[in-house]
Amino acid sequence: xxxxxxxxxxxxxxxxxxxxxxxxxxxxxxxxxxxxxxxxxxxxxxxxxxxxxxxxxxxxxxxxxxxxxxxxxxxxxxxxxxxxxxxxxxxxxxxxxxxxxxxxxxxxxxxxxxxxxxxxxxxxxxxxxxxxxxxxxxxxxxxxxxxxxxxxxxxxxxxxxxxxxxxxxxxxxxxxxxxxxxxxxxxxxxxxxxxxxxxxxxxxxxxxxxxxxxxxxxxxxxxxxxxxxxxxxxxxxxxxxxx
Amino acid sequence: xxxxxxxxxxxxxxxxxxxxxxxxxxxxxxxxxxxxxxxxxxxxxxxxxxxxxxxxxxxxxxxxxxxxxxxxxxxxxxxxxxxxxxxxxxxxxxxxxxxxxxxxxxxxxxxxxxxxxxxxxxxxxxxxxxxxxxxxxxxxxxxxxxxxxxxxxxxxxxxxxxxxxxxxxxxxxxxxxxxxxxxxxxxxxxxxxxxxxxxxxxxxxxxxxxxxxxxxxxxxxxxxxxxxxxxxxxxxxxxxxxxxxxxxxxxxxxxxxxxxxxxxxxxxxxxxxxxxxxxxxxxxxxxxxxxxxxxxxxxxxxxxxxxxxxxxxxxxxxxxxxxxxxxxxxxxxxxxxxxxxxxxxxxxxxxxxxxxxxxxxxxxxxxxxxxxxxxxxxxxxxxxxxxxxxxxxxxxxxxxxxxxxxxxxxxxxxxxxxxxxxxxxxxxxxxxxxxxxxxxxxxxxxxxxxxxxxxxxxxxxxxxxxxxxxxxxxxxxxxxxxxxxxxxxxxxxxxxxxxxxxxxxxxxxxxx
Numbered sequence: 001x002x003x004x005x006x007x008x009x010x011x012x013x014x015x016x017x018x019x020x021x022x023x024x025x026x027x028x029x030x031x032x033x034x035x036x037x038x039x040x041x042x043x044x045x046x047x048x049x050x051x052x053x054x055x056x057x058x059x060x061x062x063x064x065x066x067x068x069x070x071x072x073x074x075x076x077x078x079x080x081x082x083x084x085x086x087x088x089x090x091x092x093x094x095x096x097x098x099x100x101x102x103x104x105x106x107x108x109x110x111x112x113x114x115x116x117x118x119x120x121x122x123x124x125x126x127x128x129x130x131x132x133x134x135x136x137x138x139x140x141x142x143x144x145x146x147x148x149x150x151x152x153x154x155x156x157x158x159x160x161x162x163x164x165x166x167x168x169x170x171x172x173x174x175x176x177x178x179x180x181x182x183x184x185x186x187x188x189x190x191x192x193x194x195x196x197x198x199x200x201x202x203x204x205x206x207x208x209x210x211x212x213x214x215x216x217x218x219x220x221x222x223x224x225x226x227x228x229x230x231x232x233x234x235x236x237x238x239x240x241x242x243x
Numbered sequence: 244x245x246x247x248x249x250x251x252x253x254x255x256x257x258x259x260x261x262x263x264x265x266x267x268x269x270x271x272x273x274x275x276x277x278x279x280x281x282x283x284x285x286x287x288x289x290x291x292x293x294x295x296x297x298x299x300x301x302x303x304x305x306x307x308x309x310x311x312x313x314x315x316x317x318x319x320x321x322x323x324x325x326x327x328x329x330x331x332x333x334x335x336x337x338x339x340x341x342x343x344x345x346x347x348x349x350x351x352x353x354x355x356x357x358x359x360x361x362x363x364x365x366x367x368x369x370x371x372x373x374x375x376x377x378x379x380x381x382x383x384x385x386x387x388x389x390x391x392x393x394x395x396x397x398x399x400x401x402x403x404x405x406x407x408x409x410x411x412x413x414x415x416x417x418x419x420x421x422x423x424x425x426x427x428x429x430x431x432x433x434x435x436x437x438x439x440x441x442x443x444x445x446x447x448x449x450x451x452x453x454x455x456x457x458x459x460x461x462x463x464x465x466x467x468x469x470x471x472x473x474x475x476x477x478x479x480x481x482x483x484x485x486x487x488x489x490x491x492x493x494x495x496x497x498x499x500x501x502x503x504x505x506x507x508x509x510x511x512x513x514x515x516x517x518x519x520x521x522x523x524x525x526x527x528x529x530x531x532x533x534x535x536x537x538x539x540x541x542x543x544x545x546x547x548x549x550x551x552x553x554x555x556x557x558x559x560x561x562x563x564x565x566x567x568x569x570x571x572x573x574x575x576x577x578x579x580x581x582x583x584x585x586x587x588x589x590x591x592x593x594x595x596x597x598x599x600x601x602x603x604x605x606x607x608x609x610x611x612x613x614x615x616x617x618x619x620x621x622x623x624x625x626x627x628x629x630x631x632x633x634x635x636x637x638x639x640x641x642x643x644x645x646x647x648x649x650x651x652x653x654x655x656x657x658x659x660x661x662x663x664x665x666x667x668x669x670x671x672x673x674x675x676x677x678x679x680x681x682x683x684x685x686x687x688x689x690x691x692x693x694x695x696x697x698x699x700x701x702x703x704x705x706x707x708x709x710x711x712x713x714x715x716x717x718x719x720x721x722x723x724x725x726x727x728x729x730x731x732x733x734x735x736x737x738x739x740x741x742x743x744x745x746x747x748x749x750x751x752x753x754x755x
Contacts, residue, residue, distance in 0.1 A: 120338030
C-alpha cells in the first residue's frame with residue numbers, strides 16, 4: 001500500500017466537528033417499552049441548549065401518542081449520543097482531502113433505496129441534506145420521509161469516519177509513537193477505505209468511469225406494494241430478533 | 244440565440260457538424276479552453292480562491308475539463324430531455340459535493356439543460372382564480388336548500404298527528420350540484436355566476452349581476468330572512484367557530500324547535516345557517532329528531548285539550564288502519580309511518596316522548612303503534628285480543644266475539660276493526676253522559692280489557708319493530724365485517740407467505 005503523495009494535499013488540523021457545512025449530529029433512537037417500539041432518526045444541532053432535548057422528547061411522545069414512560073428512555077438515548085459527540089469535540093482531527101465511498105441501504109415506509117457514491121470527507125462544505133434532496137428530486141421520490149432518512153444515513157457514516165480518525169489519533173498519542181505516526185496510522189487504516197486516487201486522477205487515468213461500472217454507482221429504488229409492507233416489517237423484526 | 248461553435252467534441256474525428264442553439268449568455272464557452280467565468284465559479288479546481296493555480300492531484304484543470312466535457316456531451320446527446328445530476332454522477336469519479344457544484348454551475352450558466360423542459364414544478368399552488376372559487380376559510384357559498392325543506396318547517400304544528408321531519412339532507416341536497424372548480428353560485432337565483440359578474444351584497448351574499456340589479460330596486464327587505472322568500476338561505480356566512488357551535492347547541496337545547504330564538508341566541512348567524520350547521524353536525528339529525536319528538540308530545544297534548552277526550556285518540560288511531568287497509572290515498576297515518584321508518588330519529592323520538600310524564604298512557608300507546616305499518620298494528624291487535632281472550636272468558640265477552648269467530652285463526656282485520664271500533668264506540672258512550680247502572684259494571688270490565696288490549700297491541704307493535712331494527716343492525720354488522728376482512732386479507736396472506744418462506748429458510752439452514 002503506497003502512500004499517496006498528492007502534492008499540495010497537506011492535512012490541516014481542525015477541532016473535531018462534522019465534516020459538513022452544518023455541524024449537525026445524526027441521532028438514532030430505538031426505544032421499546034411494553035411491546036411498543038419507537039424508532040426514529042434525525043439530526044440534532046449540538047449547540048442547542050439541553051432543555052430542548054426534553055421538550056423535543058415530550059412533544060414527540062405526545063404527537064405519536066406514546067405513553068409517558070417512553071420519554072425518559074428517549075431522553076437517555078439522545079443525551080447519550082450527544083455526550084459521545086461532545087467527548088470528541090475537544091480533540092483535533094486531521095482534515096485532508098480523502099474520498100471515500102458511502103453507501104445507502106435503506107427502507108423507508110414502502111420505498112427501498114440502495115446507492116453508492118463517493119464523498120470527500122475533507123470537504124467541509126459538503127451538504128448531505130442537499131444531496132438527499134437532489135437524489136429524491138431526480139428519482140421522483142414522492143415520500144417526503146425518504147430525503148431526511150438518506151441525509152441522516154450519510155451523516156452517520158461521516159460521523160463514524162470522523163470519530164474513527166480522532167480516536168485513532170488519540171490511541172497513537174497514547175502509545176507515544178511520535179509525531180509522524182498518527183499520519184501513518186490514519187493513512188494506513190483509511191487506505192482500504194479511501195479511493196486509490198492515483199488510479200483515477202493520475203496522468204494516465206480518467207475520471208470518467210467505465211460504462212460497465214456505472215451500475216455500481218447508480219441508485220436503485222424499489223417501491224413495495226402496500227400489502228407487502230406489513231410482511232417486510234415482520235420479517236425484518238424476526239431477523240433482528242434472531243440475530 | 245446565437246449559433247454556437249461547432250458541436251463536435253475535441254477529439255480528432257470530424258463527424259457531421261451539429262448545430263446546437265445555446266443561450267447567448269453562454270457564448271463565451273469554448274471546448275478547448277477554460278474561461279475566466281469557470282475559474283471564478285469553481286476555484287477548487289484551480290488551486291484556491293485566486294483561481295490561477297493548478298490545484299491538487301484530484302482537482303486540477305485537466306480533471307475539471309474531463310468532468311465538464313463529459314457532462315455537456317452527455318446533455319447534448321439528447322438536448323430535449325433534462326439531464327439530472329444523478330445520471331451523471333454514476334459515471335464520474337470524484338466527490339459528489341464538488342460534482343454537484345460543478346453541475347449546478349453548468350446548469351445555471353446555460354451550458355446544459357438550456358432547451359430541456361422545465362424541471363418539475365414546485366408543489367402546485369392554487370392559481371389565484373381558484374382562491375375565489377374554492378372559498379377558503381372566510382367564505383362559504385351555499386346554494387339554496389331544496390324548497391321542500393322549509394315548507395315542512397312551516398307546515399308543522401296542528402292538524403297533523405305527528406310532526407313531519409324534514410327530509411334528511413345529503414351532500415347533494417345541501418350543496419346542490421355545486422362542485423369545486425365551478426363558479427360561485429348566485430345566492431338568489433341559484434345559478435352559477437359567469438366570471439366577473441359576481442357581486443357581493445352588503446350581507447356578504449354572492450349574487451350574479453342580474454339578481455344584483457333586481458335587488459337594488461326591490462330594496463332592503465328582500466335581504467332579510469323573509470319567510471316568503473327562500474333566498475335568505477344563501478347567506479354567504481363565515482365559517483363556524485367552535486364557540487359559535489357551542490352557543491348553537493345551547494340554543495337548540497334551550498329553545499328546542501324555535502329557530503328564531505336560536506338564531507337570536509347565536510347572534511352572528513341567521514336561522515338558515517343555524518339549521519344548516521345543525522344538520523352538518525354528526526349528531527344533528529338526532530337533535531332534530533329530539534326536538535321534533537318534544538314538539539310531538541306537545542302536539543298531542545294540544546290535541547287532547549282540544550278534544551278533551553283521551554280515548555278519542557285510540558279511536559282515531561284504530562280508525563286509521565281502516566282507511567289504509569282499504570289501500571286508499573296517503574293519509575296522515577301513512578305519512579307518519581313513512582317518515583318514521585327513518586330509523587334513528589324515530590328511535591330517539593320515541594324514547595323522549597315516553598319519558599315525558601305529562602303524556603297520558605293512551606298517547607304513548609298511540610305513539611308506539613304508529614311506529615309501524617298498519618298491517619303490523621292490526622296483527623298485533625289481533626294477537627293481543629286473542630291472548631286476552633285466552634286469559635279470561637270475560638274478555639271475549641267484552642270484545643263481543645262469538646266463540647266461533649274467536650277460534651278461527653284467520654282473524655280478519657274486520658274483526659279487529661270491529662273490536663277496536665267497538666272499543667272506541669263504547670268509550671265514547673261511556674265518556675258520554677249518564678250510563679245506565681246495570682251496564683256500568685260491564686262497561687268497566689270491558690274498559691279494562693280494552694285498555695289491556697291497547698297496551699298489548701302497542702307492545703306487540705313495538706316488539707315487531709324492534710326485531711326488524713335488530714335484524715337490520717345485524718345485517719349491517721355482517722356487511723362491515725365482510726368489508727374489513729376483505730381489506731385485510733391481502734396483507735395477511737402476504738405476511739403468511741413470507742413467514743412460510745422464512746420458516747423454510749430457517750429449517751434449511753438450521754441443522755446445517
